Amino acid sequence: MITAPAVPEGEQQTLPIASNDDVVRARQLVRTLAQQCKLSLVDQTKLVTAASELARNTLVHGNGGTMRVGLVDKGGRRGVSAVFQDTGPGIPDLELALTDGWTSGGGMGLGLSGARRLTDEFAIDTEVGRGTVVTVVKWTR
Amino acid sequence: MAERQESERLVKLLSQQGDVLVGRWIEGVSHTLRGRLSVLELDRELRELYSALVEGLRAGGPDWRGEGWSEVRALLTELSRNRARQGFSPTETATAVFALKELLVPDTDTSQQDFAAYLELNRLVDALGLFTVETYSKTREEIIGAQAEQLLELSTPVVKLWDGVVAVPLVGTLDSARTQVVMEKLLQTLVDTGSEQAIIDITGVPAVDTEVAQHLLKTVVAARLMGAECTISGIRPQIAQTIVALGIQFGDIVTKATLADALKHALRRIGTSPEAAAATVRGAR
Numbered sequence: 001m002i003t004a005p006a007v008p009e010g011e012q013q014t015l016p017i018a019s020n021d022d023v024v025r026a027r028q029l030v031r032t033l034a035q036q037c038k039l040s041l042v043d044q045t046k047l048v049t050a051a052s053e054l055a056r057n058t059l060v061h062g063n064g065g066t067m068r069v070g071l072v073d074k075g076g077r078r079g080v081s082a083v084f085q086d087t088g089p090g091i092p093d094l095e096l097a098l099t100d101g102w103t104s105g106g107g108m109g110l111g112l113s114g115a116r117r118l119t120d121e122f123a124i125d126t127e128v129g130r131g132t133v134v135t136v137v138k139w140t141r
Numbered sequence: 142m143a144e145r146q147e148s149e150r151l152v153k154l155l156s157q158q159g160d161v162l163v164g165r166w167i168e169g170v171s172h173t174l175r176g177r178l179s180v181l182e183l184d185r186e187l188r189e190l191y192s193a194l195v196e197g198l199r200a201g202g203p204d205w206r207g208e209g210w211s212e213v214r215a216l217l218t219e220l221s222r223n224r225a226r227q228g229f230s231p232t233e234t235a236t237a238v239f240a241l242k243e244l245l246v247p248d249t250d251t252s253q254q255d256f257a258a259y260l261e262l263n264r265l266v267d268a269l270g271l272f273t274v275e276t277y278s279k280t281r282e283e284i285i286g287a288q289a290e291q292l293l294e295l296s297t298p299v300v301k302l303w304d305g306v307v308a309v310p311l312v313g314t315l316d317s318a319r320t321q322v323v324m325e326k327l328l329q330t331l332v333d334t335g336s337e338q339a340i341i342d343i344t345g346v347p348a349v350d351t352e353v354a355q356h357l358l359k360t361v362v363a364a365r366l367m368g369a370e371c372t373i374s375g376i377r378p379q380i381a382q383t384i385v386a387l388g389i390q391f392g393d394i395v396t397k398a399t400l401a402d403a404l405k406h407a408l409r410r411i412g413t414s415p416e417a418a419a420a421t422v423r424g425a426r
């Protein structure tokens with residue numbers, strides 16, 4: 001579960017995800033924040049890659065949505081949080097969706113499960129017909 | 142009919158002191174552009190526009206979409222296109238048109254008739270200003286589209302490294318459209334040069350996610366089907382760790398850290414020892 005405090009309003013940036021270009025923009029925004037937060041190069045790359053997967057999921061499976069990103073703080077540790085929200089069809093079988101290699105489309109089936117391994121905190125809230133919210137946090141080491 | 146009268150009155154007002162008004166207009170606009178456009182150029186542009194505007198009012202009345210206004214529209218299109226290309230902001234571009242309003246500001250002595258004419262001018266200037274901004278943004282979109290296309294071409298050169306060895310250095314974001322271009326170019330170059338070794342260098346790719354990996358794998362498989370061997374090089378430490386965490390399997394595809402390693406490997410595979418190749422290069426110098 002996510003234990004990070006809610007990102008203070010105002011320090012959050014929201015980006016619509018409606019096209020492939022937006023996935024690129026999401027990646028660049030997350031990279032900028034990860035650099036600001038002074039994440040190591042490996043952690044930056046991991047977070048950016050996870051954001052890329054989740055943004056593409058939002059676009060392809062959720063029919064578009066938004067990404068909210070911001071810096072978070074927990075007991076002196078800093079981190080970057082990213083929330084991907086869509087109002088798409090939702091995920092009927094979450095366990096199956098998180099299985100390596102299972103895909104509902106033509107992908108590799110590693111995006112969602114991979115994003116969970118690439119980040120420190122990973123929470124998913126989904127309901128069929130209502131949409132999906134995925135929250136990830138990467139902390140500095 | 143009333144509108145017609147207002148147009149006629151406006152023509153009269155605008156031509157009465159035409160030179161003074163144009164002068165004030167040019168001065169006002171040149172302030173906002175802060176000398177980034179030569180005064181001479183601006184002078185010519187606005188004078189032409191001013192006379193076209195008066196002519197448009199005289200011939201076409203208040204309907205700026207009509208036949209009589211085609212000259213004004215053409216001039217405005219040219220103006221906003223030029224501004225967009227020269228990197229002026231939309232505000233700076235539209236201000237040139239909106240500044241026209243300042244010329245006939247009514248005061249307490251203004252007659253009812255002139256006041257109506259001023260409102261008419263206001264309405265026209267608003268419409269023309271919006272037209273200018275629209276043309277401006279259309280031009281910008283065209284520029285962006287052209288640049289995107291140029292990038293697509295730019296970023297996918299296939300280079301011949303040695304007899305029988307070709308390489309594609311990939312730079313930037315790898316999406317479906319670009320992968321298609323890369324794949325086509327690589328496969329065609331394999332045929333044209335009769336090469337059996339292909340190197341795909343991803344040093345310039347900032348992040349390798351599952352989509353990029355899938356595109357890479359497809360390209361490698363396609364090259365294999367044509368009898369060529371593919372090596373992926375330029376896998377930096379952070380990319381390697383990310384690929385492992387994502388769970389992507391590259392299977393039996395040869396991967397190398399640097400392009401130099403990949404070239405050494407390719408030379409060995411075609412039966413040329415890297416040392417002999419180096420000697421050839423030295424001999425050629």
